[in-house]
Amino acid sequence: MPVWPNTWPDVVAVADIDGDGRDDAIVATTRADQGNNPGNDWRLYVFHQTANGSLIAPLVIPYSSLVEETFASGGVRGRTAIATADLNADGIADIVVGRRTGLSILYGSRDRAYSIKRIENAAGVISGDSFVFVDADRDGHLDIASQNQTSEQTQWGLTLYFGDQAGSYSRQHLEPTSSDGDVELARGDLNGDGVLDLVLAFGQGLSARAEILFGDGAGQFPIKSIFQKPAGLQRLTTIAVGDFSGSDGRDDLVMAGNDTSFSGGKYYLFRQVNGVLTATPELLPSTAPTDTADIPDTMIAADLNGDGKKDLISLRSGGLIGYFEQLNMALSQEKLSAGPYATWGGMTPIAVGELSGDGCKDVATANYNQGLVIWRGSGCTP
Numbered sequence: 001m002p003v004w005p006n007t008w009p010d011v012v013a014v015a016d017i018d019g020d021g022r023d024d025a026i027v028a029t030t031r032a033d034q035g036n037n038p039g040n041d042w043r044l045y046v047f048h049q050t051a052n053g054s055l056i057a058p059l060v061i062p063y064s065s066l067v068e069e070t071f072a073s074g075g076v077r078g079r080t081a082i083a084t085a086d087l088n089a090d091g092i093a094d095i096v097v098g099r100r101t102g103l104s105i106l107y108g109s110r111d112r113a114y115s116i117k118r119i120e121n122a123a124g125v126i127s128g129d130s131f132v133f134v135d136a137d138r139d140g141h142l143d144i145a146s147q148n149q150t151s152e153q154t155q156w157g158l159t160l161y162f163g164d165q166a167g168s169y170s171r172q173h174l175e176p177t178s179s180d181g182d183v184e185l186a187r188g189d190l191n192g193d194g195v196l197d198l199v200l201a202f203g204q205g206l207s208a209r210a211e212i213l214f215g216d217g218a219g220q221f222p223i224k225s226i227f228q229k230p231a232g233l234q235r236l237t238t239i240a241v242g243d244f245s246g247s248d249g250r251d252d253l254v255m256a257g258n259d260t261s262f263s264g265g266k267y268y269l270f271r272q273v274n275g276v277l278t279a280t281p282e283l284l285p286s287t288a289p290t291d292t293a294d295i296p297d298t299m300i301a302a303d304l305n306g307d308g309k310k311d312l313i314s315l316r317s318g319g320l321i322g323y324f325e326q327l328n329m330a331l332s333q334e335k336l337s338a339g340p341y342a343t344w345g346g347m348t349p350i351a352v353g354e355l356s357g358d359g360c361k362d363v364a365t366a367n368y369n370q371g372l373v374i375w376r377g378s379g380c381t382p
Helices: none
Strands: 008-015 024-030 043-047 059-062 082-085 094-099 102-106 116-120 130-134 143-148 157-161 172-175 183-188 197-202 209-214 223-228 233-242 252-259 266-270 296-302 311-316 321-324 335-337 350-353 362-367 371-375
Touching: 008 082, 008 094, 008 362, 008 371, 024 082, 024 362, 024 371, 043 371, 082 130, 094 130, 130 183, 143 183, 183 233, 197 233, 209 233, 209 252, 233 311, 252 296, 296 350, 311 350
Parallel strands: 008 350, 233 296
Antiparallel strands: 008 024, 024 043, 043 059, 082 094, 094 102, 102 116, 130 143, 143 157, 157 172, 183 197, 197 209, 209 223, 233 252, 252 266, 296 311, 311 321, 321 335, 350 362, 362 371
8 A cells, every 4th residue: 555645544443344254444544744635634445355355445435524623722633543343233344433523433335335424422522532342231232432532621531322223322421530641442341240341541641550440231330440550561551451361251451561671561461360350460471672662552352363262462663563372371472573664552553354365364554654554364373
């Protein structure tokens, strides 16, 4: 894909949004420093996969605009988030992308006649920078939990957009949270009660901790637990949630960031044992990069090798991909794969899916110099 000089490839998702059985790649752009580029800014670039495994030239779809993304102060929001789920139960994945005043939904369609639906945040706060899907009230409809996080809003919190049969998301609930920016949001059952919980990590002043909001199954998160960053981290930069302990059915928490010895960062695993995260985390076997500035920027849990167990994939700040394969109830030595500079930290600049037609999972990233970058799987290992 060519260099993107006039817009900002920000985040990426991988999903089959046209129902043909092949994963597609979707890059969302925001605004680059060069100024307003109405033909490229705040667009979805949809790369459909063909029968031979190649990606065709992207279909470009606007999801927001300069007017929508401009603050009252005159500044412009320059980051977003993206995620995929089947929101209307038609068997085809849909795309959700954040806007300054809410969310935009692109509904998947077999004829590729896509339409955008805008969902406004009823609380009137700035949102859409980090979100996850969760059936918070367990009514069978996916809800969207979105952290609100800019200096212009009057109340910090997490907005729950409750799904319903009509797909209106008109019922909303604002859950108060700590007030800080550059939030990563993850989900998982972290106390073993069968209800999904939310984890917040802050990239600014509160970067010394992660906060777990425990779901009550009725649509609220009334109990909060704070986990301080491990002593070996100078700054917490990213989190991931997944069952990294041998598919025991219990979600664990990983914290990562730059370390006190400036060796390129460290990763720490908090295992869940009997419904409780261990107080003393395990240091994961990371690999020191050549450039010690390549710290972990963002992580995701995904089954990369198709063995049914969650692996840990990390995007480092210089463009490296780190891969911790889960073997024998543990995450193995990190394997590093080189990549082009430069990428975002936090939010969702990395995704996993099958983008080459060979049956092996690939890793896709949004790169603000190169656009869409794909690491091809080979032999079902990266």
